[in-house]
Amino acid sequence: MKTVVIIGGGITGLSAAYYLRRTLNQYSGQTEPANIILVEAEQTLGGKMRTVYDGGFTMESGADSIVTRKTNVAPLIQELNLADQVVYNATGISYIYTDGRLKQIPKDAVFGIPTSIESLATTELVSAEGKVEALKDLYTPNEHFTKNDSVGAFLEAFLGKEFVEKQIAPVLSGVYSGKLSDLTIASTLPYLIDYKNEYGSLIKGLSENRAKFQSGGQKKFMSFQNGVSALIDALEQQLTGTEIVKGVRAESVAKDGSRYAVTLADGRVIDADYVVLGTMHYAAQQLLADPVLDQDFNQLKNSSMISVYVGFDLPDAELPADGTGFITADGSDITCNACTWTSRKWEHTSRERKLLVRLFYKSSNPRYDELVQLSEGELLNVALEDIRKSLGITGEPVTHEVTKWHNVMPNYHIKHHSIVKELEQKMAERFPNIYLAGCSYYGVGIPDCIANGEQTAYKIAAQL
Numbered sequence: 466m467k468t469v470v471i472i473g474g475g476i477t478g479l480s481a482a483y484y485l486r487r488t489l490n491q492y493s494g495q496t497e498p499a500n501i502i503l504v505e506a507e508q509t510l511g512g513k514m515r516t517v518y519d520g521g522f523t524m525e526s527g528a529d530s531i532v533t534r535k536t537n538v539a540p541l542i543q544e545l546n547l548a549d550q551v552v553y554n555a556t557g558i559s560y561i562y563t564d565g566r567l568k569q570i571p572k573d574a575v576f577g578i579p580t581s582i583e584s585l586a587t588t589e590l591v592s593a594e595g596k597v598e599a600l601k602d603l604y605t606p607n608e609h610f611t612k613n614d615s616v617g618a619f620l621e622a623f624l625g626k627e628f629v630e631k632q633i634a635p636v637l638s639g640v641y642s643g644k645l646s647d648l649t650i651a652s653t654l655p656y657l658i659d660y661k662n663e664y665g666s667l668i669k670g671l672s673e674n675r676a677k678f679q680s681g682g683q684k685k686f687m688s689f690q691n692g693v694s695a696l697i698d699a700l701e702q703q704l705t706g707t708e709i710v711k712g713v714r715a716e717s718v719a720k721d722g723s724r725y726a727v728t729l730a731d732g733r734v735i736d737a738d739y740v741v742l743g744t745m746h747y748a749a750q751q752l753l754a755d756p757v758l759d760q761d762f763n764q765l766k767n768s769s770m771i772s773v774y775v776g777f778d779l780p781d782a783e784l785p786a787d788g789t790g791f792i793t794a795d796g797s798d799i800t801c802n803a804c805t806w807t808s809r810k811w812e813h814t815s816r817e818r819k820l821l822v823r824l825f826y827k828s829s830n831p832r833y834d835e836l837v838q839l840s841e842g843e844l845l846n847v848a849l850e851d852i853r854k855s856l857g858i859t860g861e862p863v864t865h866e867v868t869k870w871h872n873v874m875p876n877y878h879i880k881h882h883s884i885v886k887e888l889e890q891k892m893a894e895r896f897p898n899i900y901l902a903g904c905s906y907y908g909v910g911i912p913d914c915i916a917n918g919e920q921t922a923y924k925i926a927a928q929l
Contacts (some may be wrong), residue, residue, distance in 0.1 A: 467499045467769075469925060470727045470735055472715045473743030473751070474505030475512025476911055479700040480541075480918025481741050482707055485820040496929045500708045502735060504727075506714040509641035510701055511867050513870065516692030520864035522821050523692050523814040524774040524807075527870065527909055529823075530693070535912035537919070545699040550691070552813050553684040557787040559924070560636050561590055562804075562855050563794035567785065570636065575678050577636035578624070580671040586697040588632060595627030602668055607661045612849065615879060616653045617645025623667055623686065633791040638829065639803050643768065643876045652877035690813050693911075718742075718752045718899065725899065731787040739898045739925050743918070745873055746905035755895060759914070761888045765905060766876040769828035769869075771836060773848040776864040781808045783858055784820065791855065799851040800836070802827045820858070824848045828874075840865045900924065 469485065471478045482503050489496055509515070530544045531538055533553075542548055560567040570577060571584040577899030579585040585599055602623040610619045616637070617746050620629045634645055641653050650658050660670020671678070689695035701709070714730040718740055742749040750762040777783075790805040801824040806821075808815035815821045819920040826836050826847075836844065845866050892899060900921050907917040 467738040467929060468736060468894055469499050469501050469739040469741070470725075470737040471501065471503045471741040471743060472561045472718075472727070473512070473741075473748075473903065474503055474507070474510040474709070474711070475743060475903065475914070476514055476697070477914040477918045478503060478505070478512075478741065478743030478922075479510060479697065479704075479737070480915045481743060481902060481922045482704055482918075483700050484922035485917045485926055486704060486707055488922060489929065492926075496926060499925075499929055501704075502710065502729070502737075503704070503707055504710045504713065504715050504729065506712070508712045510663065510709075510711070511694060511697040513873065514693050514697055516694035517866050517901065518692075519817065519866070520776055521817055522774070522776045522808075522864055523811075524776075524821070524823070524866045525693055526772065526866065526868040528693060529805075529807075529811070531911045533684055533687050535910065535916075537916050539914050541915060542696075543759065546705065547689060547695060547699055550695055551687050552690055552811070554688075554810050555684040555789065555812065556685070557789040557809065558785075559789060560785075560791035561632070561794050562791045562797055562799060563631070565798060567788075567791055567855070570632065571853065573675075574632070574818075575671050576635035576640065578620070578657075579668055580670060580678075581668065581673055583693075590632045590843045591628050593627060598625035599628045601625070603666050606665060607658065610658060610661075611648070612655050612658055613649055613879070614653040615646050616648050616650045616657075619658070619890070620645065623661065631794065635794050639792050639825075641877070643878065644829070647876075649877070649882070650878045652881060688811060688813070690894075696911075711719065715752060720896075725896075739900075739928075741900050741902050741921055741925075743902045744905075745903070746875075746901075747872075749901060749905075753896065753899075757895060758888065758891055761884050761891065764880060764884050766878055766881075767872045767905075768874045768876045769773055769837065769871045771826040771833075771844065771873055772863075772866075772868045772870070773801075773824045773826070773844055774866040775822055775845070775848055775852065775862045776815070776822070777858065777860045778863045779820045779858070779860050781815065781818045781820050784809055784822075784856065799854050800832055800847055801825060801851045802830055804851070804855065819863075822852060822856075824851055833928045837869060837871060841865075875906075875909055898925075 471482050511551045515526040517524045559570045570590050571588050573584050646870045664670040717728045719726050725737045727737050744767045784806050788812045792803045803825045845865050902921045
């Protein structure tokens with residue numbers, strides 16, 4: 466019997482195990498039986514997906530939702546009998562905090578990019594001169610940009626420096642965790658260059674395709690009544706027949722004839738025919754310990770983030786009407802990069818409609834090196850000061866949750882895709898039947914990780 470070892474019990478590894486087991490069961494008469502072993506260093510599964518409950522609040526230490534426009538998750542939710550637990554986000558006004566106050570991002574903007582002349586003309590984030598400069602998008606053709614170019618340079622070329630810096634960059638940098646100059650069009654918004662080439666204008670292209678961005682109505686994100694951990698728990702429950710090893714770190718993966726020896730920290734050695742490395746890239750690099758791969762692994766980059774939830778015994782109505790949160794512009798008098806008004810955006814997180822907010826501090830923050838050294842209490846004080854300045858709220862918190870995600874947030878810089886392709890080729894040559902998987906390579910969102918786990922499972926199943 467063949468043995469498949471999946472290292473990493475986050476959403477990618479869990480998905481790989483689930484889809485592999487399901488496929489083998491479905492085609493039991495046509496595939497070779499397999500022993501599946503899932504190894505997770507922590508005591509619980511889920512990786513960066515973990516729900517915390519305290520004081521009547523539901524808080525997520527990592528990802529808080531699933532993008533609904535990526536349709537691969539819906540069938541899985543049905544299979545796991547979670548459909549009746551799905552909840553959707555409430556929508557409202559998003560703001561940018563700049564010049565000491567909150568300024569609204571136009572409702573019809575896509576990642577801050579205007580979708581109409583009216584949207585461009587009425588924004589309060591950009592000066593009259595900046596708006597006039599952005600009109601050049603309507604008559605300036607794309608003569609040399611490709612999807613491999615910087616998305617920042619591309620947007621500035623047609624919408625102008627001020628519009629990008631004041632309205633678009635705060636939004637896009639918040640989503641993709643990096644400077645726009647370091648991110649490619651391909652890794653962020655590849656359809657933008659198609660719109661520019663087809664319609665001659667980003668604004669016109671987004672306007673003509675507005676229905677695509679409004680699909681699903683207001684339900685753009687989903688979670689579950691008891692938080693995203695419901696998905697992790699349901700997957701784990703389905704892994705009957707799969708050996709799950711928790712709280713034990715994998716230390717090395719070495720060739721052993723035509724197979725691989727997977728050595729665990731407790732001394733156990735597992736002989737494997739197939740291995741899935743569903744870990745961060747630096748963990749995979751350490752496990753393989755191959756100097757030929759190091760040059761590529763070393764070029765992959767991560768960023769960091771600190772998340773601070775603060776709950777108050779105050780009504781949710783203390784927040785600005787119809788708002789769901791803000792992004793902070795560079796040079797502001799507050800420290801956080803963004804603030805989600807969680808109790809407003811997700812009703813299930815505060816059953817009694819008490820105020821719950823979540824603040825984010827990213828490694829791009831000028832103060833990050835100082836912040837990451839602070840204690841939980843000190844970070845809470847920083848958050849409370851940001852809340853006081855931005856929202857005018859001075860009450861004492863009744864709960865809080867601080868999480869430091871240091872050096873674990875993938876940053877898809879300009880060379881990312883070419884590096885991953887090079888790694889894939891070298892892995893196939895030097896480590897056949899070992900697969901790299903997860904957010905370090907193929908997408909950071911929950912749907913992307915599930916899809917990658919599923920595709921990896923099918924590759925192995927096809928060989929079996």
